[in-house]
Amino acid sequence: MMNRETVSTGSPYEPIVGFSRAVRIGNVIAVGGTAPLGPDGNTFAPGDAASQARRCFEISAFALEQLGASLEDVSRTRIFLTRLADWEAVAKVHGEIFGEIRPVSTIMQVTSFIDPEWLVETEVDAVLLSQDL
Numbered sequence: 275m276m277n278r279e280t281v282s283t284g285s286p287y288e289p290i291v292g293f294s295r296a297v298r299i300g301n302v303i304a305v306g307g308t309a310p311l312g313p314d315g316n317t318f319a320p321g322d323a324a325s326q327a328r329r330c331f332e333i334s335a336f337a338l339e340q341l342g343a344s345l346e347d348v349s350r351t352r353i354f355l356t357r358l359a360d361w362e363a364v365a366k367v368h369g370e371i372f373g374e375i376r377p378v379s380t381i382m383q384v385t386s387f388i389d390p391e392w393l394v395e396t397e398v399d400a401v402l403l404s405q406d407l
Contacts, residue, residue, distance in 0.1 A: 276299050276300040277298075277299075277300075278297065278298070278299050279297070279298040279299075279341055280294035280296070280297050280298075281294060281295050281296040281297075281298075281337045281340040281341055282294060282295055283295040283308075283333055283336060283337055284315070285309070285311055285315075286315055287309075287388065293306055294306070295308065295333070295337045296334075296337035296338065296340070296341055298341040298342075298343075301401055301402040301403075302399070302400075302401055302402075303338060303341050303343050303347070303399065303400040303401070303402070304397075304398075304399050305334045305337050305338065305397060305398040305399070305400070306397060307354070307395050307396070307397055308330045308331075308333050308334050308337075308395060308396050308397065308398070309330065309387065309388070309389070309392050309395050310325075310326035310327070310329040310330050310392055310393075310394055310395075311329070311333070312329070317389055317391040317392060320391045321391075321393075322393075323355065323357065323360035323363055323364050323393040323394050324360075324363040324364055324366065324367050326392065326393050326394040327353065327363075327364040327367045327368065327394045327396065328367050328371075330394055330395065330396040331345075331367070331368075331371050331396060331398075334396060334398045338398070338400055342402065343400045343402055345371065345372070345375060346375055347400040347401060347402055347403075348372065348375055348377045348398050348399070348400045349377050349378065349399050349400060349401050350377050350378045350379065350380075350397075350398070350399040351368065351372065351377050351378075351379045351380075351396060351397070351398050351399075352379070352380045352382070352396065352397040352398075353365075353368065353379065353380070353381045353382070353394065353395075353396050354382055354383075354384045354387075354394065354395045354396070354397075355381065355382070355383050355384070355393065355394055356383070356384060356385070356386055356387065356392070356393050356394075357383075357393060358383040360393060360394070361381050364381070364394060365381065
C-alpha cells in the first residue's frame with residue numbers, strides 16, 4: 275500500500291478551501307495552484323508578473339523539498355496568467371529555472387484569481403525516479 279503525504283505552505287486559503295499545497299503518493303507529486311504570496315501572506319510584487327512567477331516557483335520548490343523532491347524532478351508545469359501579454363516575461367523566468375530540466379509546460383490565460391492582484395498562478399507535477407523512493 276502506498277503512503278499519502280501532504281504539505282502545507284501556510285497559505286490562508288488552504289484551510290478555507292480544504293487543500294494541500296502538495297501531495298505525494300508513491301513516486302508522484304502534485305503541487306496545486308500556487309499563488310504569489312509573500313511570507314507575510316500578502317500578494318508578492320503587485321503588478322510584476324515575472325517576480326510573481328518566480329515566487330510561485332519558489333513556493334513550489336519548498337513544497338517539493340518537503341516531500342523529498344526538487345525542481346530537477348519536475349515533469350510538468352502549468353502557468354496561468356490573467357494578462358496574456360505577460361507571457362514572455364513569465365516564460366523567461368520559467369526558462370531560467372527549468373531551462374536544463376525541460377519539463378512539459380502549458381501557458382494559458384484565465385479571467386481572474388481569488389485575489390485580483392495575482393497576475394500568475396502555477397502548478398507543478400514531479401516524478402521521483404525509483405532510486406529516490
